[in-house]
Amino acid sequence: QVQVVESGGGLVQAGGSLRLSCAASGGTYHMGWFRQAPGKDREFVAAISRNGGRTYYADSVKGRFTISRDNAKNTVYLQMNSLKYEDTAVYYCAARSGALFTAPQAQQFYNYWGQGTQVTVSS
DSSP states (O other): OOOEEEEOOEEEETTOOEEEEEEEOSSOOEEEEEEEOTTSOOEEEEEEOTTSOOEEEOTTTTTTEEEEEETTTTEEEEEEOSOOGGGOEEEEEEEEOSSOOOOTTSGGGOSEEOOOEEEEEEO
């Protein structure tokens, strides 16, 4: 059973920074971050391929967020800078087993999901 566990959420002022971590057990996976704000659908934030060679970002976070990974620790990070009030959401980490890195922006691409971590940005 693959476990995906997020950490690092919290309360931060607008303009501040936060780093989320996600640990996935049992192997090395393609990884993605999604978020869900109150009353809204869950949306794609960023994704990274298994070897870290490819990354994707939602337009709304490009230039502010950076996804990276440390495969020795089976951990993926989401560095969030210049945070805005509208970044407030529950952030979910997801993992995908298998070789192909296709459609990483789609929720259906992922096999395993974490429970989420709350990020609150105060204005």
